Amino acid sequence: MTKDLYEILGVSEGCSPDELRKAYRELAKKNHPDANPDDPAAEERFKRISDAYDILGNPEKRQQYDLMRQRGHDPFSGDGGGQGFGDLSDILRSMFGGGGSGSFGGGRPASRGTSQVEIEIPFTTAAKGGTVQRTLRLPVTCSDCGGAGGSGRDTCASCGGAGRVSSGQGFFSTMHPCANCGGRGYTLKEKCSTCRGTGEIQSNEKVSLRIPPGASNGTTLRTSIGGNTVLVRLRVKSDRFFTRQGRDLLCSVEISAAQAVLGTSLMVRTLDGKVKLKIKPGTQPGTVLRMRGKGVVHNGVTGDQLVTVVVKLPEELSDEQRALWTKVKEAGN
Numbered sequence: 001m002t003k004d005l006y007e008i009l010g011v012s013e014g015c016s017p018d019e020l021r022k023a024y025r026e027l028a029k030k031n032h033p034d035a036n037p038d039d040p041a042a043e044e045r046f047k048r049i050s051d052a053y054d055i056l057g058n059p060e061k062r063q064q065y066d067l068m069r070q071r072g073h074d075p076f077s078g079d080g081g082g083q084g085f086g087d088l089s090d091i092l093r094s095m096f097g098g099g100g101s102g103s104f105g106g107g108r109p110a111s112r113g114t115s116q117v118e119i120e121i122p123f124t125t126a127a128k129g130g131t132v133q134r135t136l137r138l139p140v141t142c143s144d145c146g147g148a149g150g151s152g153r154d155t156c157a158s159c160g161g162a163g164r165v166s167s168g169q170g171f172f173s174t175m176h177p178c179a180n181c182g183g184r185g186y187t188l189k190e191k192c193s194t195c196r197g198t199g200e201i202q203s204n205e206k207v208s209l210r211i212p213p214g215a216s217n218g219t220t221l222r223t224s225i226g227g228n229t230v231l232v233r234l235r236v237k238s239d240r241f242f243t244r245q246g247r248d249l250l251c252s253v254e255i256s257a258a259q260a261v262l263g264t265s266l267m268v269r270t271l272d273g274k275v276k277l278k279i280k281p282g283t284q285p286g287t288v289l290r291m292r293g294k295g296v297v298h299n300g301v302t303g304d305q306l307v308t309v310v311v312k313l314p315e316e317l318s319d320e321q322r323a324l325w326t327k328v329k330e331a332g333n
């Protein structure tokens, strides 16, 4: 499999933008996944073709790519052959930046695209890792039309069957799914009434998700549900006791003045249940005690639990307490 963008599109290096567009449209139409339901490799080929056209169809990006090629910095050579094309879009992304699914990751029909959902998980599940069960509302293939969206196909007039159009100017132009046909490359003569031509319906799907230890707000998990890729973004609930600072867990405990002066020991909540914490005599208010190894494990490194000692002074005293505090005062310490 070649990784040369010109070879992918089957054009010569000096071809005109018109020749390029024509070659792209023909190849995209021929390799469109919907036109090749029995050929699983078609989708990969379609993606490669789209990625190649993303670069070569844009004058600035094409110039940059040509320069790289001339200098011999061919980023696509030496892959060891075989199935190397899977990383093509990664290389392009690193060359040209960007990376939303609209720019290089696209090329698939919108109806088979990636869905995104957000779920809320408990603080401790995020910190320790674990499994959560959720029912998610997700698009699944419409069973009434088998995902076709209806019957009878007309080649889309907007994109000429490619399913993708470019927008924007110069370097910032990007390819994205054609709005007229939803990225399919064709429009339907008769729409399926169940899915209104989209080929998919919303369905409640029960899913079990493995949360990695040290997950935090915004951590996104990629999972596959019913053949669709689903990106699950995590929102971590706050905890009444803990807050997170990287791998460390922060919390505070309250002790009395006498406990601070004389020392004490407390049972303190950790991720693994309650653990005894010794408070030395003469511990000052605001002292931070470190419970080693009681933090969050992330990438094999474990954090600590940092406990701030809050000293609560009595606001009202009984007669007996007043007498005792007076004695302490007179003792002069």
Ligand SMILES: [Zn+2]
Residues within 6 Å of the ligand: 156, 157, 158, 159, 160, 161, 162, 163, 164, 178, 179, 180, 181, 182, 183, 184, 185, 186
């Ligand atoms: Zn179209």
Ligand SMILES: [Zn+2]
Residues within 6 Å of the ligand: 142, 143, 144, 145, 146, 147, 148, 149, 150, 192, 193, 194, 195, 196, 197, 198, 199, 200
């Ligand atoms: Zn349908």
